[in-house]
Amino acid sequence: MDLAWNILVGNGISFFAGIFLIISYCVNDPKKAYKHQFLNAFILAISSVFFFSWTGVVTMFIAASRNAMVYYDRLTRNWTIFFLIVTVVLGVYVNNLGWVGLLPVFAIIEITLCNYFLKEIKSIKTGFIVNSVIYIVYFLAILDFASVAMESLTALIGIVSLIRLIRSNKS
Numbered sequence: 101m102d103l104a105w106n107i108l109v110g111n112g113i114s115f116f117a118g119i120f121l122i123i124s125y126c127v128n129d130p131k132k133a134y135k136h137q138f139l140n141a142f143i144l145a146i147s148s149v150f151f152f153s154w155t156g157v158v159t160m161f162i163a164a165s166r167n168a169m170v171y172y173d174r175l176t177r178n179w180t181i182f183f184l185i186v187t188v189v190l191g192v193y194v195n196n197l198g199w200v201g202l203l204p205v206f207a208i209i210e211i212t213l214c215n216y217f218l219k220e221i222k223s224i225k226t227g228f229i230v231n232s233v234i235y236i237v238y239f240l241a242i243l244d245f246a247s248v249a250m251e252s253l254t255a256l257i258g259i260v261s262l263i264r265l266i267r268s269n270k271s
Contacts, residue, residue, distance in 0.1 A: 110150030111246035114239075117143035118250025125228060125258040128221055128265065131171060133228075138167035144247070151242045154194040159204040162187050163211070170215045180216040184209060203238035207231050222265055229258045 117140045124136035141163035148156030166183045169175040187208045195201035214227030232255040239247040 106150040106152070107243055110147045110244060113143060113147035113150065114244050115246040115250065117141075117147060118247060118254065121232075121250055121254045122257060125225065125254045125261055128261075130219070130221055130224055133221075133224065134167050134171045134215075137228075138164050138171060141167055147244070147247075151244055152196070153201065153204075153242050154196055155191050155201040155204050156238075156242070158190045158194050159187060159208045162190070163208055166208075166212055166215060175215055177216070180212060183212050187212065197242070200238060200241040203234055203241075207234040207238070210234065222262060222269075225258055225262045225265070229255050229262070232258065 120136045120140040120143070124133045124140065127133050127136070141160045145157050145160035145164060148154075148160055162183060166175065166179075169179055169183075187205055191202070191205035191208070195205075211227060211231045214224065214231075218224050218227055232251045236248055236251045236255070239245075239251060
């Protein structure tokens with residue numbers, strides 16, 4: 101396949117993955133949010149192959165595994181440390197994109213720490229939003245425009261959802 105075809109196919113797969121990301125920002129149940137985050141990460145791992153982003157492939161599979169652990173309430177301190185170490189070691193090892201390839205590593209570290217330490221939905225949504233900002237920069241750099249659009253939309257939805265949640269708790 102040529103580069104243009106890869107970018108087209110990768111963007112199509114990323115768009116599909118983004119639907120799960122949007123859903124994860126709209127739910128107010130942490131367990132449901134992580135189920136949709138799992139599906140998003142798993143599908144993005146597949147799309148990363150088409151962008152030749154081996155860091156993206158590795159970190160997204162790590163993210164999917166971690167999200168499954170969170171979903172099943174199995175993310176212990178030891179598993180958190182394991183995911184952090186594996187992310188850094190494998191992410192740096194397979195990085196073929198310079199500083200851009202390190203962005204998914206930073207994003208996975210950020211969200212893994214959020215997964216372990218944050219239990220309240222407001223904090224979790226804030227962690228998701230910060231993660232989206234990191235990924236927007238990364239996806240722009242690898243020409244994954246569908247993911248840029250979806251991450252931007254989900255960050256906006258996440259901000260609106262967070263504001264609504266905060267307002268509803270004040271009532």
